[in-house]
Amino acid sequence: MKIPFTKMHGLGNSYIFINVFDFPIEEKILADLAKAVADKDTGIGSDGMILIHPTESADVGMRIFNKDGSEGKNCGNGLRCVAKFAFEHQLVDSKQFTIETKAGNVSAEIHGDQIQVNEVTVDMGVPILKRSEIPMLGEDLDQVVAEPFEVQGDNLEVTTISMGNPHAVFFVDDINKAPLTTLGPVIEKDQRFPESVNVEFIEQVNDQEIHFRVWERGSGVTQACGTGACASVVASVLNGKLEKGKEITVHLAGGDLYITWAEDGRVWMRGKAETTIEGTFFMD
């Protein structure tokens, strides 16, 4: 099978995008296809795969698959890339439109024009805080903020947020010493998170900036995570480290995202989306 693809990234968080408006793909091969395209040696190399598909409920639909073939429900960097792709390929006819995800519909706005999309803003919706809806096991509190969390003998504090997908946020004094590759994979699969979890480490810089590193569920260390950046700003506000209603610059390994947890409860994300390769993937 010869599959046309576009490789895009948001701040280095890269996905292989397949436009299934033009090229329908059988459901049963999706997990294997995601693993195959993501493989850097025998495939293209990416953090996963995203399908851009027709839908009745929004202007365009998106499905995200992690590097290990598991399906996520939301992807902030992917949303900005899908918005750029849909606008540039005229799947939509205005700069503001809606995108369906498995976590619900969001709206996106293009900054730029057909020649150059500079940035995309996405209304990421209202974060979910209730413990059972993260989901996280334990007493069903309305929010889990700075809760003691013992892992491999380390006594940490966790704040959990769902942006349609689950995030466990930990504050550290020095981002360069965050236990990303040691505790990241352990926390990802911790039994307290029945659907596994994306793991973020945050260092507060001042009242407008944070440093951010992520171990993503199903993909491991990535250069950036849009939903994780949103979750981290929400977690910082809940811990009294940042103010609601202010735009926060999140410094990720791959660049900056601008996130606001607005007074009305909605989270806004603004940042770049870029195209790197177009081609054909050969699959047996």
Ligand SMILES: N[C@@H](CCC[C@H](N)C(=O)O)C(=O)O
């Ligand atoms: N990189 C993404 C999130 C992708 C999905 C995630 N790994 C999950 O399984 O929930 C982003 O930019 O938000």
